[in-house]
Amino acid sequence: MIDEITDFLFGLKMTIISGIFLLIAIIFMIFGVETPIYLNPAWGTVIISGIPMLLLAMTRLIREKWISSALLIAIAMVASLLIGEVFAAGEVAWIMALGALLEDWTVERAKKGLKNLIDLTPQTARLTNGDIIPASEVKLGDNIRILPGENIPVDGEIIKGTSSIDQSVMTGESLPIDKTVGDEVFCGTTNMFGAIDIKATSLAEDSSLQKLIDLVKAADEKQAPTQRIADKWATWLVPVALIIAIAAWLVTGNIERGVTVLVVFCPCALILATPTAIMAAIGQATKHGVLIKSGEALEKLGALNTLIFDKTGTLTYGNLVVSDIVKYGISEEELLSITASCESLSEHPLAKAIVNKAKNDNVSISDVNNFKMNPGLGVSCEINSDKIYAGNLKFINENGISADIGEDLDKFKNEGKATVIVGKNNDVVGIIALSDMIREDAPQMINALHDIKTKTVLLTGDNTQAANYFASKVGIGEVHGNLLPEEKLDWIEKFQENGGNVCMVGDGVNDAPALKTANVSVAMGSMGSDVAIEAADIALLGDEISKIPYLKNLSNSTLFTIKANIVMSMAINAAAIICSVLGLLNPVTGAIVHNAGSCLVVLNAALLYDRNFDKTSKKAQHNHYHTHDDGEHSHSHENVEIIDAIQTENGIRHLHAHTHSMERHVCENYHN
Incomplete structure (x- = not known):
């Protein structure tokens, strides 16, 4: 009941009414209208804004055993009333209510991204039989139809139709993503073009969107270290204020000076300094496709001097593609055709990549006879009476081909590339090399980190030669290869022991131990990997590695804003206290000075929400989608460097400790 009354009286409408009473009192003072003290209009302000402040202070003191800033405000208000300063009492109460509204306004703006997510949560779902049901009643396996322009109600897999899906709410990607049968779609994303049917793979409460909403809400509940320090300061400042106020009264014999000290000493600006800045920064990051789980992670990020990167799926896309085709005595098209035909019956990731290459290049794929798979070696078949072999060097030699x-x-x-050696009858006719693509914005991101004096390190399970080749392409200076997952963790601990504040950036799957050990961890938060979001302190929802410098700059600016707010609030309070003791301020003018400082702190923190920290990321994002040449558009992937990787069919990479990494396992045991 008390909480409901407090919330109502602290609301916008009642604060406006309270302000009107105070304005009338000011008008009376300006025009010299004399009224009995009990008819002073400021009493309306005291009742509307002062009573909830008093209730809040008593509730915290009695129920929560918490000496809060509200207690000092209440004491100052009561002391002002006792000496007949009704206007001062009302002004203290009203300006503090206004400060609370400003804080709420800042927090609400910071939560704008979260509200957008919640608003995008579909309330209904259309089954393929035409029935429309609440989204909360969708069951696993239900078939749902989504028409163009509609939001997808639950996570699912397309079973019919093709379309383009706007996933910007989940990933921050500015362009729609083409989807077809077998592709995943996520709750809250928008179907842009064709009608599609999906099979529900999650319940509404377990959807990707709901998990994202829950994580953003959880971030609001975690206080940052600076915020806890400020709360402690507020706790001991209250008794100090009482001591100084009593001393000023006793020494000067003027109780008004003691009351003024109480008015100006309130640490509201100090308490507002951190939470408003943290919330504004988290809100800014959310609208840029970055999920920061806590204020603590944001603060730690600003103190980092070492960023450690995983390779596959982090600095690379994790999509295996054909990078090189070397032919011996036949045409490139024929080599790709016979290899793709032979590999078309294989389920191996390398085989799938070769077949995809042939299909994309419109190269014919023939039917084969006598197909045979030799695990860990390669495959063989017959095409038009020719014997075809595709595999590693051992497999080729075992079949009498040299x-x-x-x-x-x-x-x-x-160069860290996997290879498939192709033999035809008794001759080697070619080599097909496969690898993963470097994210085209990775070199620019590394350079940006070096510009802000941040050390970069690569930890990978790849062999050292391949790791060094990769590092030279992106500009990373320190490289450690041939690492097991536990060895990555050991390296992070070594950097920490040598005074490094370490951030680990990984895909959140095989790097989970390292992500947990680092001071701060950033995961590539592709919605297909729940581990990525759950294991790290920060998730890049669109897997945009270019956001790393943006995060560092955001954290640095947030810490600077917090410290500046604390210094500013302390300086204003200190000056106001001295002026109060000297009699230069009275309760009325003291309230104006003190609360103006509180409002200034809140507004300064609010500026973080709309500040631009993302110039590098935006430039990289633009280059990601298009390059221009004489007015023609070409996809920038055509010019990227290629590095090794392997990806399982469902897109999640797994690290095998007994072979150091899946990449090495494939490269060494299957093709090299």
Whole structure:
């Protein structure tokens, strides 16, 4: 009941009415209208804004055993009333109510991204039989139809139709993503074009969107270290204020000076300094597709001097593609055709990548006979009476085929690429190399980190030669290869022992131990990987690695704002206290000075929400989608460097400790 009354009287409407009473009192003072003290209009302000302040202070003191800033405000208000300063009492109460409204306004603006997520949560779902049911009643396996322009009600898999899906709410991607049968779609995203049917793979309460909403809400509830310090300061400042106020009264013999000290000493600006800045920064990050789980993570990020990166799926896309085709005695098209035909019956990731390459290049894929798979070695078949072999060097040699291709194999191995050697009858006719693509904004991101004096390190399970080749392409200075997951963790601990404040950036799957050990961890938060979001302090929802410098700049600015707010609030209070003791301020003017400082702190923190920290990211994002050449558009992936990786069918990479990494397992045991 008390909480309801407090919330009502602290609301916008009642605060406006309270302000009107105070304005009338000011008008009376300006025009010299004399009224009995009990008819002073400021009493309306005291009742509307002062009573909830008094109730809040008593509730915290009695129920929560908390000496809060509200207690000092209440004491100052009561002391002002006791000496007949009704206007001062009303002004203290009203300006503090206004400060609370400003704080709420800042928090609400910071939560704008969260509200947008909640608003996008669909309330109904259309089954394929035409029935429309509440989204909360959708069951696993239900078939749902989504028409163009509609939001997807639950996570699902497309079973019919093709379309483009706007996933910006989940990933921050500015362009729609083409989807077809078998592709995943996520709750809250928008179907842009064709009608599609999906099979529900999650309940509404377990959807990707709901998990995102829950994580953003959880971030609001975690206080930052600076915020806890400010709360402690507020606790001991209250008794100090009482001591100084009593001393000023006793020494000067003027109780008004003691009351003025109470008015100006309130640490509201100090308490507002951190939470408003943290909330504004988290809100800013949310609207840029970055999920920061706590204020503590945001603060720690600003103190980092070392960023450690995983490779596959972090600095690379994690999508295996054909990077090189080396032919011996036949055309490139024929080599790709016979290899894709032979690999078309294989489920191996390398085989799938080769087949995809052939399909994308419109290269014919023939039917084969006598297909045979040799695990860990390769595959063989017959095409038009020709015997075709595709596999590693051991497999080729075991089938009586020899060739002088060691130089080419060594080159690809040093570049970290997996290879498929292709034999036709008794001759080697070519090599197909496969690898992962470097994110085109990775080199720019690394350079941006170096510009702000941040050390970069690569920890990977790849062999050292491949790791060094990769590092040279993106500009990372320190490299450690051939690492097991536990060895990555050991390296992070070494950096920490040497005084490093370490941030680990990984995909959140095989890097989970390292992510948990680092001072701060950032995961590539692709919605297909729940581990990525749950394991790290920060998740890049759109997997935009270019956001790392943005986060560092945001954290630095947030810490600067917090410290500036604290210094500013303390300086204003200190000056006001001295002026109060000297009699230069009275309760009325003291309230104006003190609460103006509180409002200034809140407004300064609010500026973080709309400040631009993302110039580098926006430039990289633009280059990601289009490059321009004489007015023609070309996809920037055509110009990216290629590095090794392997990806399982469902897109989640798994690290095998006994072979150091899946990449090495494939490269060494299957093709090299």
